[in-house]
Amino acid sequence: MLSYSLKRLLQAIPTMLIVITIAFFLMRVAPGGPFDGERALPPEIEANLMAAYHLDEPLPQQYLRYLGNLLQGDFGPSFKYKDFSVTELILQGFPVSLEIGGLAILLALALGLPLGIAAALNRNSAIDYAVMGTALAGIAVPNFVVAPLLALVFGVLLGWLPAGGWNDGALPNLVLPVVALSIQQIAYIARMMRASMIEVLGSHYIRTARAKGLSERLVVWRHAIRPALLPVVSYLGPAIAGIITGSVVIEQIFGIPGIGRYFVQGALNRDYTLVMGTVVFYGALIVLLNLVVDLLYSALDPQIRYDD
Amino acid sequence: MTSRSLTPDADAGMAGDSLGREAWRRLKQNKAAMASLWLLATITLVCVAGPWLTPWGLADVDWNAFGVAPTLDGGHWLGTDANGRDLLTRTLYGGRVSLSVALVATLVSLAIGVLYGAVSGYLGGRVDNLMMRFVDIMYSLPFMFLVILLMVVFGRNILLIYAAIGAVEWLDMARIVRGQTLALKRREFIEAAHALGVKDRKIVTRHLIPNAIGPVIVYVTLTVPKVILLESFLSFLGLGVQEPLTSWGVLISEGTDMMQTAPWMLLVPSVFLALTLFCLNFLGDGLRDALDPKTR
Numbered sequence: 001m002l003s004y005s006l007k008r009l010l011q012a013i014p015t016m017l018i019v020i021t022i023a024f025f026l027m028r029v030a031p032g033g034p035f036d037g038e039r040a041l042p043p044e045i046e047a048n049l050m051a052a053y054h055l056d057e058p059l060p061q062q063y064l065r066y067l068g069n070l071l072q073g074d075f076g077p078s079f080k081y082k083d084f085s086v087t088e089l090i091l092q093g094f095p096v097s098l099e100i101g102g103l104a105i106l107l108a109l110a111l112g113l114p115l116g117i118a119a120a121l122n123r124n125s126a127i128d129y130a131v132m133g134t135a136l137a138g139i140a141v142p143n144f145v146v147a148p149l150l151a152l153v154f155g156v157l158l159g160w161l162p163a164g165g166w167n168d169g170a171l172p173n174l175v176l177p178v179v180a181l182s183i184q185q186i187a188y189i190a191r192m193m194r195a196s197m198i199e200v201l202g203s204h205y206i207r208t209a210r211a212k213g214l215s216e217r218l219v220v221w222r223h224a225i226r227p228a229l230l231p232v233v234s235y236l237g238p239a240i241a242g243i244i245t246g247s248v249v250i251e252q253i254f255g256i257p258g259i260g261r262y263f264v265q266g267a268l269n270r271d272y273t274l275v276m277g278t279v280v281f282y283g284a285l286i287v288l289l290n291l292v293v294d295l296l297y298s299a300l301d302p303q304i305r306y307d308d
Numbered sequence: 309m310t311s312r313s314l315t316p317d318a319d320a321g322m323a324g325d326s327l328g329r330e331a332w333r334r335l336k337q338n339k340a341a342m343a344s345l346w347l348l349a350t351i352t353l354v355c356v357a358g359p360w361l362t363p364w365g366l367a368d369v370d371w372n373a374f375g376v377a378p379t380l381d382g383g384h385w386l387g388t389d390a391n392g393r394d395l396l397t398r399t400l401y402g403g404r405v406s407l408s409v410a411l412v413a414t415l416v417s418l419a420i421g422v423l424y425g426a427v428s429g430y431l432g433g434r435v436d437n438l439m440m441r442f443v444d445i446m447y448s449l450p451f452m453f454l455v456i457l458l459m460v461v462f463g464r465n466i467l468l469i470y471a472a473i474g475a476v477e478w479l480d481m482a483r484i485v486r487g488q489t490l491a492l493k494r495r496e497f498i499e500a501a502h503a504l505g506v507k508d509r510k511i512v513t514r515h516l517i518p519n520a521i522g523p524v525i526v527y528v529t530l531t532v533p534k535v536i537l538l539e540s541f542l543s544f545l546g547l548g549v550q551e552p553l554t555s556w557g558v559l560i561s562e563g564t565d566m567m568q569t570a571p572w573m574l575l576v577p578s579v580f581l582a583l584t585l586f587c588l589n590f591l592g593d594g595l596r597d598a599l600d601p602k603t604r
Contacts, residue, residue, distance in 0.1 A: 014445060015445050018445060019454070022454060022457075023454070023457060026454075026457050026458065026461050027457075027461065029461065136586070136589065136590075137586070139589060140533075140582055140585040140586040140589055141578075141582045141585070142537050142540065142541070142581070142582075142585070144540070144541065144544045144557075144560065144561075144564075145560060145578045145581065145582065148560075148563070148564040148567055148574055149574070149578070151567070152567045152568075152571060152574065156567070156568050245452045245541075248452075248545070249541065249544060249545065252545065253564065263453070263456075264545055264546075267456055267457075267459075267460045267545070267547060268546060268547075270460065272460075272461075275456075275457055275460060276457070278453070279453040279454065279457060282453055283453070
């Protein structure tokens, strides 16, 4: 398992290199420089600035310097938030994004799994149709539609919860963003869990378990659920990626100071180093989380062992 | 067609375009899929023809109606936005953009994916290995972010949106087509056709393509909603199509800003978008059931 993890981490290096390289050179071919302001700078000041940020060096040298700095966790200075480095901004935003995203994943599992199991156990009943109908709606309606609607209904019309803002992560401020972020994933997980549960319940060893007289509850809880969880676990990778992408809009809509918002702000303000830093950071995060999910998968399924 | 007289059993599978006709028959029995198909056709037709039928233009300002709620009298059936522009007209124009992105970007992804997958599967061996490794690497890239970076750097251009989204979505298609090609080229019926002296070209057109095209069609219907979603997502963030053009994502974004005073501005484009995505999902599911060779 350890050697497998190491191998996977080694394989992630070329992936990350590609991300970094694309991001770096895209940024450099962009028209305009970071110091194009409303007032043109005197040439000597601009030259000094360029030298201070090493922008006067040849591109390959800048590229290597950027790689070297990255290895030390330094994403460079932000061009728009003048007093902050990109690393500082990321470290500031990440705990917030992590809280929202983590809670959203937990909520998606906490609701999606039981709903899917309930639907599978009551196949073709009213419960099944209700759950699957809602799930389809959850999949068809994108989160950037759900989020403002939630804010409109619960924030503006009913006034139960704040329609936006962060307020240092107070619970009422968390509810709407987390719900908006998780709805789509709840729907996917419920659908998946239902399908795999139905498949498992139709298999031979479940018939055997029933034949030897086990109670239905024991059959379901001890024998059916664990193997039925496997497809859901393998879906966790895409789910996490989906939640990270979703958080970009959700943080924007609710005005939450996470990485997603820095990313959008950076993109709109052409703060290239900030945009690039967040892309690289998220890339690394997704690669890492995919590895965790695969290891979790092997822990659940004894048939899969990563030996070599 | 000597093969037909030799193998009467194969007749059923080889007669006419029975595969397509059979799939169509199955699809027609699926009420949800057929209803979706009709609704989609209606939405498309309305978006294409509708803007010519409404008395307002995309950017026409009605100076007597700023932020008017939906009403039957006064001509603004779905209300106006804060600048007095007819929302129905704008939603229909937005639909044109969203649907055109869906169509073009899907075709781009289809072209790249089918070509890449077919070449990889057909050549096999080391080339196949290498090409699929590349796909694996591409898979683990945070593409969404690279697309956004692309839009930031090169400015918001609708052609770039077509290309960028198409270039993101071809990976699954390539995998599916490769898998199909690999599986099919070793199947007995291909071998049998070879043995019976059927020409290569005929094998490809008569046996390979009809059998590989089912999953591809299904996947295309599933790609379309993804593409629409991606475009709306970009537009929502302010990185998609630019004024004076509009799209459903842009309209939803504008609606979000105005939802406290003019909720219809959020609801109208949202309903159009959600309905379209709903129908495409239903249709995709229906097509999968109709075309899946395993259930036949």
